[in-house]
Amino acid sequence: MKTKEEIFNLIKKTVNLSEEINDYQMRLSNGRFERENLIGIYKIRKGIATRQENFKLAEQMSLLLIGLEDYTGILLKGANIYGKNYFGMYYLSEDWEKVIGYLESEIDEDKFNKLI
Template sequence: MKTIEDIFNLIKQAVNLPGEINDYQVRLSNGRFERENLIGIYKIRKGNAVDNKHHKLAEQMNNLLIGLKNYSGSLLKGVNIDNNNYIGTFYLSEDSEEVIGYLESEID
């Protein structure tokens, strides 16, 4: 089983997070997420982002949807990472070997 530090390092490689694990709060979800349900949820959220002219968010959701659609598994793990300047939601393969997709934002 992967440690929180292993998962953080995997995510850090995928999105080039600055700093170290101690600079962030890392929370792993207790459960699993069904891929098909996430696809439905993020299609709706992407539509809302487009309607509200949040183009950067809509683009991130589109990239997340591509990752979810390309993932061959049915379950994913969720991870939230944040600090004073950053927040990110990440979806990993069920075995935590791969980042499937994510949403992130820098806080001003």
């Protein structure tokens, strides 16, 4: 398995995080996520976001779904990154070699403290 720093740097290349690993808290999943289940979940969540007129979230879910549908593997790994005003949830290939898709958001400090 790759180190947290290697995974962070891979994610950083994908989403252009501005700070270094020490400026964030990072959690890696111990389990695996089934690609087909995630596709079903995020299609439903995208529909809900669209009905609630949260078009920014619906667009992020569309991009995540494209990555999930293009991925040929069955299982994925997950990582969450928390920063002062940032939260990102990332799905990576089972071998931690590639970012498949992600959702990210700016958050205020109160929400951040509830996440950790």
